[in-house]
Amino acid sequence: MPKRSPPLILFALPALIIFLAFFCLPMAKLLAVSVSGEKGASVYWTVISSQRYLHSLMVTVLLSATVTLATLIIAGITGTFLERNAVPGKALLVAMLTFPLAFPGVVIGFMVIMLGGRNGLLAMVSDWLAGDRWTFAYGLAGLFVGYLYFSIPRVILTVMAAVAKLDASLEEAARSLGAGRWRVVRDVMLPALMPAMISSGAICFATSMGAFGTAFTLATQLDVLPLTIYNEFTNYANFGMAAALSVLLGMVTWALLALARWFSGDAVAATA
Template sequence: MNVRFNHRLLILPAGIICLAFFLLPLTRLVWLSASGGGAGYLAIITDPVYYRSLLSTVVLSVTVTVISLVIATVTGLFLTDSRLEGQSSQGKSSQGQLSQGKPSQGKAFRGKTLLIAMLSFPLAFPGVVIGFFIIMLGGRQGLVAQLSLALSGERWVFAYSIAGLFLGYLYFSIPRVVLTVMGAAEKLDPGLPEAGRSLGASRWQILRDITLPALMPGLISSGSVCFATSMGAFGTAFTLATQIDVLPMTIYTEFTLNANFAMAATLSLVLGGITWLCLVMARMKGAGSVNMGG
């Protein structure tokens, strides 16, 4: 009885935090949304301002997720490939190396540790700082504008458009996926690719039939987090918000400038619902991939 009572006390702080920072605000959002009589949900599909904002946010998030997964998968596999190759050749050379008193080690190129540290560097910055980076690159006084002015006499400015926001989201999304892919790739059995090569499989066939299926749970998990982060990211969008029409900025405008609390609550619930649905589906799919792999 005493132990059971202590366990209940331990769950109390988590319950209080969940009530104060999740259930109560969510209940308030639902109440504000319902106060509009459901007109807000109809406006999302009939008013061009709202449905274009929703559509552009979803398309941007999906594009960022897909590009991040492609770049991060190639990079993560490259950074772990030498280690896997070294381990796969361990069995072949272990006898000779043991007889010489030398341990078998995977190969690693010079500067690999520094490269991994630099790839994870964007995780140290908040969205506002990343937006400032994009302005320094593609703003009116940025590097691209200065070079284009010198070469063609015109300034090429993209920082304040959806292209600048895309680069900003890509900047902080790739490191998350790279680290996940590397963690998953390091757990792969190096004997599986070696067995594929011994059976005459090409590198593409090994990647398609062995490596990617084994990495699929990690890719699904990191992709869902990437999508959710891109859907709700506000700091970068706020910094670059000149020609950008995405849902977080629309919610901010409705809440602060128009004082349309019912519409802001409705858009917030739609944004949260789409993100939550993506995370749930990714969790189910990821669990299914793990079960099939095991």
């Protein structure tokens, strides 16, 4: 008698359990808490109509988008160069470039302070050169540097893996037809790398949207959504608003990830 294979649902059961435990249940709890306050479901209207909360959301989105764009440019160029060229000490260099993945956000925040804080390296050098202490650590510029620092390793590894899989014969064919270096990059390499760039950029954006440790360490002149949620929850005990803002943050990030998935799927189909 032939053995019956186990139901397919058993193979998906671990992923289903994780999805329910770490996504569905927390989101359901957040939704319940958000409408349990005095305002009820109208708390969401307060979120989208309040200038304060909208400003916090827009600052967070713009900062995350800027970090993502800068990361894609820097990591795209660097990853392509490292993968295509025999660089002395390449393995050590790649390890150092990916080293920030080992640091939590609080440590990265302290690094930014050591670089651009009131007693940081830049302040000491500018005081010596110009007699004035220059700082950038406690505003959006400092947060941008911190987010960029931990975003580059997440993208550069993906870019290097994608470049390694490129079909060199396509580039040779383009050159044999008279295409210059930049046209080969524009018409051959970029379309082939686009799925990897979009997917890694989406992860970079999502990470920047929800990053808290670095922002909390630098929080002096910052108005980003994770800190707004923290203040509503901790300082004002406004649990309903904190939950509603958390749901909004999650929905915006999820929508971006879904959009990136859709575009990267189209890119894959176009380059297949």
